[in-house]
Amino acid sequence: MPVNYTPLPGASANLVTGVRLAAVQAHVRKPNRYDMLVVELAEGSHVGGIFTQSRFAAAPVQVCRSHLKTSTAIRALVINTGIANAATGELGLANANATCDRVAKALAIKSSQVLPFSTGVILEHLPMDRIAFGVDAASDALKKNELADWQRAAQTIMTTDTVYKLSSAQVSLGGKTANITGIAKGAGMIQPNMATMLGFVFTDAAISPELLAPLSIALGNRSFNRITVDGDTSTNDSFIVVSTGRCGNEPIKSLDSADGKALHAALERVSVQLAQAIVRDGEGATKFMTIDVKGGRDFAECDKIARAVAHSPLVKTAFFASDPNLGRILAAVGYGAPADLDPAKVSVHLNGVLVAEKGGRAASYIEAQGAAVMKESEITVTIDLGRGSANQTIYTCDFSYDYVKINADYRS
Amino acid sequence: MPVNYTPLPGASANLVTGVRLAAVQAHVRKPNRYDMLVVELAEGSHVGGIFTQSRFAAAPVQVCRSHLKTSTAIRALVINTGIANAATGELGLANANATCDRVAKALAIKSSQVLPFSTGVILEHLPMDRIAFGVDAASDALKKNELADWQRAAQTIMTTDTVYKLSSAQVSLGGKTANITGIAKGAGMIQPNMATMLGFVFTDAAISPELLAPLSIALGNRSFNRITVDGDTSTNDSFIVVSTGRCGNEPIKSLDSADGKALHAALERVSVQLAQAIVRDGEGATKFMTIDVKGGRDFAECDKIARAVAHSPLVKTAFFASDPNLGRILAAVGYGAPADLDPAKVSVHLNGVLVAEKGGRAASYIEAQGAAVMKESEITVTIDLGRGSANQTIYTCDFSYDYVKINADYRS
Numbered sequence: 001m002p003v004n005y006t007p008l009p010g011a012s013a014n015l016v017t018g019v020r021l022a023a024v025q026a027h028v029r030k031p032n033r034y035d036m037l038v039v040e041l042a043e044g045s046h047v048g049g050i051f052t053q054s055r056f057a058a059a060p061v062q063v064c065r066s067h068l069k070t071s072t073a074i075r076a077l078v079i080n081t082g083i084a085n086a087a088t089g090e091l092g093l094a095n096a097n098a099t100c101d102r103v104a105k106a107l108a109i110k111s112s113q114v115l116p117f118s119t120g121v122i123l124e125h126l127p128m129d130r131i132a133f134g135v136d137a138a139s140d141a142l143k144k145n146e147l148a149d150w151q152r153a154a155q156t157i158m159t160t161d162t163v164y165k166l167s168s169a170q171v172s173l174g175g176k177t178a179n180i181t182g183i184a185k186g187a188g189m190i191q192p193n194m195a196t197m198l199g200f201v202f203t204d205a206a207i208s209p210e211l212l213a214p215l216s217i218a219l220g221n222r223s224f225n226r227i228t229v230d231g232d233t234s235t236n237d238s239f240i241v242v243s244t245g246r247c248g249n250e251p252i253k254s255l256d257s258a259d260g261k262a263l264h265a266a267l268e269r270v271s272v273q274l275a276q277a278i279v280r281d282g283e284g285a286t287k288f289m290t291i292d293v294k295g296g297r298d299f300a301e302c303d304k305i306a307r308a309v310a311h312s313p314l315v316k317t318a319f320f321a322s323d324p325n326l327g328r329i330l331a332a333v334g335y336g337a338p339a340d341l342d343p344a345k346v347s348v349h350l351n352g353v354l355v356a357e358k359g360g361r362a363a364s365y366i367e368a369q370g371a372a373v374m375k376e377s378e379i380t381v382t383i384d385l386g387r388g389s390a391n392q393t394i395y396t397c398d399f400s401y402d403y404v405k406i407n408a409d410y411r412s
Numbered sequence: 413m414p415v416n417y418t419p420l421p422g423a424s425a426n427l428v429t430g431v432r433l434a435a436v437q438a439h440v441r442k443p444n445r446y447d448m449l450v451v452e453l454a455e456g457s458h459v460g461g462i463f464t465q466s467r468f469a470a471a472p473v474q475v476c477r478s479h480l481k482t483s484t485a486i487r488a489l490v491i492n493t494g495i496a497n498a499a500t501g502e503l504g505l506a507n508a509n510a511t512c513d514r515v516a517k518a519l520a521i522k523s524s525q526v527l528p529f530s531t532g533v534i535l536e537h538l539p540m541d542r543i544a545f546g547v548d549a550a551s552d553a554l555k556k557n558e559l560a561d562w563q564r565a566a567q568t569i570m571t572t573d574t575v576y577k578l579s580s581a582q583v584s585l586g587g588k589t590a591n592i593t594g595i596a597k598g599a600g601m602i603q604p605n606m607a608t609m610l611g612f613v614f615t616d617a618a619i620s621p622e623l624l625a626p627l628s629i630a631l632g633n634r635s636f637n638r639i640t641v642d643g644d645t646s647t648n649d650s651f652i653v654v655s656t657g658r659c660g661n662e663p664i665k666s667l668d669s670a671d672g673k674a675l676h677a678a679l680e681r682v683s684v685q686l687a688q689a690i691v692r693d694g695e696g697a698t699k700f701m702t703i704d705v706k707g708g709r710d711f712a713e714c715d716k717i718a719r720a721v722a723h724s725p726l727v728k729t730a731f732f733a734s735d736p737n738l739g740r741i742l743a744a745v746g747y748g749a750p751a752d753l754d755p756a757k758v759s760v761h762l763n764g765v766l767v768a769e770k771g772g773r774a775a776s777y778i779e780a781q782g783a784a785v786m787k788e789s790e791i792t793v794t795i796d797l798g799r800g801s802a803n804q805t806i807y808t809c810d811f812s813y814d815y816v817k818i819n820a821d822y823r824s
Contacts, residue, residue, distance in 0.1 A: 055753045056746030056771070087742040089756075089772030122739020123773055235743050327534020330499040331647050334468030341467045344501075359468070360501030361535055 002163055003288045003377055003397065005280040010151025013168040014179035017204040018042030018244025022141040023148035023156040026134025028127060029082030029120060034156040036131075037148070038138035039077040039200075040107060045244045047074040047115065048212030050220045052237035058086030059096040060116040061236060067100075067112045072209045075113040077240070078103050078135065079198065081159050081185075085118040085126050086235035095126045102132050106139030117198055117238055119159055119185065154183040157198060161185055162281055167273040171205070171266040173249035173259045178205035182270045184224075186278030199224050199239040199274055205263050206245035207252045215255065215264070216241040223271035227279050227395045228310045241267070276395055285397035287319050288378050294391035295384040301338050302392035305383065308336025309394075316399035319379065324370025326355050333383055345386030351379055414575055415700045415789055415809065417692040422563025425580040426591035429616040430454030430656025434553040435560035435568040438546025440539060441494030441532060446568040448543075449560070450550035451489040451612075452519060457656045459486040459527065460624030462632040464649035470498030471508040472528040473648060479512075479524045484621045487525040489652070490515050490547065491610065493571050493597075497530040497538050498647035507538045514544050518551030529610055529650055531571055531597065566595040569610060573597055574693055579685040583617070583678040585661035585671045590617035594682045596636075598690030611636050611651040611686055617675050618657035619664045627667065627676070628653040635683035639691050639807045640722045653679070688807055697809035699731050700790050706803035707796040713750050714804035717795065720748025721806075728811035731791065736782025738767050745795055757798030763791055 019041060026036040041047075049068060051061045067074070078099055085092050100114035118126065141147070148156070154164035165184040170177050182201035207215065220239045245251065252260045280288055291310045296302035309315055312332040318325035329348060348356040350373045355365050373379060431453060438448040453459075461480055463473045479486070490511055497504050512526035530538065553559070560568070566576035577596040582589055594613035619627065628651060636651045657663065664672045692700055703722045708714035721727055724744040730737035741760060760768040762785045767777050785791060 052747075054743065054746035055749040055751070056742050056755050084739075087739050087768070087772050089770055092772065122737070122743060123768075235739075235746055325534070327496075327499050327647075330468050331466065331534060334466035334499075334647055335464075337467040339467070343468050343499075356499070356535075358501050360499050360504065 002277070002281040003285050005163065005277050007154070007163050008166045008168060010149040010166070013150035013166055013181045014170055016179045016181050016202045016244065018045060018246035019202050019204075019242070020142055021148040021150070021153045022138035022146070023152045024134050024137040024141065026080065026130050026137070028080050028130055028134070034152065035081045036134040036138060037079045037153055037156040038103065038135065038142065040142055041075050041077070041242060042244050042246055043075070045074060045242060046072040046207065046209040046212050047240060047242050048072060048216035049115070049238060049240040050216050052234055054235050056087055056235050058084055058118065058235040059088055059092035060085055060118045061238060062093060063096045063100060064115045064117070064238065067115060070112060072212050073113060074115055075109040076103050076107055077115050077117065077200070079117040079157050080126070080131065080134070081157060082120040083118060083124050083126050084120045084122050084236050086122040088123065088125055091125060095128055095131075098128060099126070099131055099135065102135045103139070106135060107142070115240065117236070119157070119198060119236055122235060150181055150183065157183060157185040159185060165274050165277040165281070167270045167277070169266045169270050171262050173205055173247070173252070173263060176247050176249040178203055178247045178249060178263065180266055180270050182274050184274035184278060186281070197224060197234060197237045197278060199271065200242065201240070201267060201270055201274070202242045202244070203263070203267065204244045204247040205252065206247065206249050207243040207263070211252065211255060212241060212243060215267070218255070218264070219267055219271045222268055223275035226393055227275045228307060279395050279397050282397040284400040286377070286400055287398040289319060289396050289398065290380040291394045291396065292380055292382045292391070293385065294382070295386050295388060296390040297388040298390045299392055302385070302390050305333055305336040305385070306392045306394040308332045309381065309383070310396040313399055316396070319374065319398040320400045322371070322374040324350065324355070324367060324374050326361065326370065329381060330356055341385065342387070347384045347386065349382040350374070351376065414689070414693040415697050417575065417689050419566070419575050420578045420580060422561040422578070425562035425578055425593045426582055428591045428593050428614045428656065430457060430658035431614050431616075431654070432554055433560040433562070433565045434550035434558070435564045436546050436549040436553065438492065438542050438549070440492050440542055440546070446564065447493045448546040448550060449491045449565055449568040450515065450547065450554065452554055453487050453489070453654060454656050454658055455487070457486060457654060458484040458619065458621040458624050459652060459654050460484060460628035461527070461650060461652040462628050464646055466647050468499055468647050470496055470530065470647040471500055471504035472497055472530045473650060474505060475508045475512060476527045476529070476650065479527060482524060484624050485525060486527055487521040488515050488519055489527050489529065489612070491529040491569050492538070492543065492546070493569060494532040495530060495536050495538050496532045496534050496648050498534040500535065500537055503537060507540055507543075510540060511538070511543055511547065514547040515551070518547055519554070527652065529648070531569070531610060531648055534647060562593055562595065569595060569597040571597060577686050577689040577693070579682045579689070581678045581682050583674050585617055585659070585664070585675060588659050588661040590615055590659045590661060590675065592678055592682050594686050596686035596690060598693070609636060609646060609649045609690060611683065612654065613652070613679060613682055613686070614654045614656070615675070615679065616656045616659040617664065618659070618661050619655040619675070623664065623667060624653060624655060627679070630667070630676070631679055631683045634680055635687035638805055639687045640719060691807050691809050694809040698789070699810040701731060701808050701810065702792040703806045703808065704792055704794045704803070705797065706794070707798050707800060708802040709800040710802050711804055714797070714802050717745055717748040717797070718804050718806040720744045721793065721795070722808040725811055728808070731786065731810040734783070734786040736762065736767070736779060736786050738773065738782065741793060742768055753797065754799070759796045759798065761794040762786070763788065
């Protein structure tokens with residue numbers, strides 16, 4: 001069961017003008033499940049994206065980067081589950097390109113206007129006969145107007161997710177209502193076998209093409225780049241922002257304009273909800289944790305410390321056990337910290353309760369307060385480094401299961 | 413059950429002339445267990461040590477560093493389990509110093525000649541009445557010559573370890589037999605609640621005092637700094653090398669001399685055995701893994717990739733499942749690798765079987781070979797980066813338990 005997350009019913013998701021969805025059963029790896037989504041984007045659409053930092057980026061990621069390098073005028077996305085087409089060498093690249101060719105032919109667009117995404121097992125090759133079958137079935141559905149709704153789309157890209165991830169918003173831009181809807185899939189904690197996080201946010205707001213790349217970076221840095229599950233970075237991670245420009249607003253030329261800010265904020269809300277949903281659906285997760293580091297000299301040191309705490313199995317198991325084991329948090333801060341950090345200036349709060357300061361337990365702290373906080377399902381750990389004004393926030397979840405038993409028993 | 417590790421019987425460990433051991437029940441945290449070890453070192457002994465890189469180094473670590481800064485002429489070690497005296501602020505430091513004072517008084521030496529070590533829960537203060545009781549009981553035992561043997565010493569510093577760690581060797585130096593015996597304790601995988609690794613290696617070989625510091629660094633880099641359990645760095649990690657100089661050899665003036673090399677090699681064997689024993693005793697560990705990265709441009713990139721692979725929950729769970737999931741190894745290499753690594757030049761062997769090359773599965777590789785290797789309890793993953801001559805080796809273990817079930821089921 002996800003932690004405090006109930007997916008939006010499909011009927012409540014806003015339609016995004018210019019986005020048409022086809023979901024099919026391509027039998028990529030297993031029968032009787034929707035495993036391919038083709039998204040057709042209206043002419044005039046523009047796309048930005050960010051991708052995994054892995055040096056073994058999967059073939060579809062390489063193709064996405066290549067297609068986005070020459071133009072943002074993308075007209076279709078094709079997403080399959082089952083096989084990730086990662087670490088598949090030259091043949092993998094050829095298969096990803098062939099998938100785009102097939103979509104392009106079916107939709108009468110250029111292959112370079114298609115972005116491919118795959119998620120599933122690594123090191124295996126796509127079954128190209130089934131991929132072709134799926135693409136053709138999807139394009140038939142689009143032609144016959146047998147469209148999938150957002151819920152079906154979100155379900156189609158699921159792998160080990162226990163719930164689909166769907167978020168939606170509207171924003172008024174110069175009197176026009178712009179729709180925003182996003183879907184995501186993700187490997188929660190302890191179920192990272194897919195090793196892939198995919199996020200897609202669509203809006204019918206018009207945005208100048210050159211803004212799509214910086215917008216996707218800015219949104220990603222506040223959402224999908226702020227979550228961590230097990231510290232593993234996948235070969236296929238992708239986050240895509242699509243603007244169809246069909247809602248009728250005056251195209252946004254700057255993200256600093258009033259409309260730019262309003263749209264940016266709404267897109268960020270949707271992106272953050274989707275990213276957090278991935279953490280909330282971590283297999284076995286019982287708590288949603290926000291690691292908030294502030295008072296740092298620069299972003300990098302805040303980010304490093306926040307991730308050290310978020311990745312620490314010791315911290316995660318203590319949270320599962322509802323054990324206010326502050327020492328584990330301080331230990332993780334200690335090894336994530338720069339060499340010149342003064343431990344005496346660091347303070348730690350748990351949901352607003354001051355628990356540690358001056359290198360040890362806070363004088364005012366009573367363990368019963370910490371125990372009460374630890375029973376909650378949403379816990380914010382605030383770490384003030386006391387040496388500057390930089391900050392970073394990371395979202396993560398606890399570690400549960402027998403893995404935890406030994407750790408959980410220790411304090412009793 | 414540890415993976416392929418049976419501890420040396422105490423009677424088989426070599427006595428080290430000039431080292432006297434007293435083990436007592438100080439009731440630091442729990443009754444009816446040996447929880448304090450006092451090691452008395454003969455006059456003329458010299459000590460080197462390396463310690464945790466954590467910015468929240470525990471009080472005893474701070475005291476060790478301070479005492480070793482002024483002199484290596486240490487005369488006693490005092491080690492307690494139960495409470496780590498970490499993240500305990502000024503009072504913690506005062507307690508660590510008071511412990512040294514008590515030992516110094518009992519043994520008629522200077523407080524600065526005592527090194528203190530603590531392991532156990534963090535953020536709690538030492539019960540100084542019990543510490544004093546224990547120190548006095550230990551010094552009584554030393555006076556009455558009621559000495560502990562090496563097995564008792566190794567058992568006394570255990571926390572969640574399932575077996576004691578003891579290793580011993582002899583080496584001939586200019587016709588004299590030098591004895592080496594070491595003990596260690598460590599938090600194996602999934603039982604990292606102690607968050608502390610301690611290692612002590614003693615020899616009666618004579619070594620020039622100024623060599624102790626570089627020797628401890630060199631030995632640590634090949635042993636305790638090469639193991640990883642869960643990626644957490646403790647507040648209390650300490651590795652200490654002691655030379656009593658009592659075996660009668662001509663003091664070693666250079667580690668590059670013939671005798672220096674022989675002694676160094678023997679000390680390294682003992683240190684590596686102890687460090688590996690910690691990994692082999694990882695709770696739930698079923699496999700001992702050696703991650704060997706070579707062909708790198710520099711040590712740093714080899715080290716980063718080796719640790720990325722060793723820390724990856726995806727890799728660890730695949731090894732537990734005996735699943736030759738090469739993609740997970742490649743994915744970990746991919747995110748640990750520098751930006752300019754060429755995936756096409758990377759090759760991966762599992763116990764000598766070429767499994768991946770040119771960015772994908774090796775053409776010659778048959779999955780049955782990988783499956784056979786994965787059933788073994790000792791597996792070496794060799795990753796050749798194909799761009800230089802630097803290398804690094806890291807020892808680790810697999811992830812087991814229900815934590816693993818979801819990952820283990822996926823490929824079937």
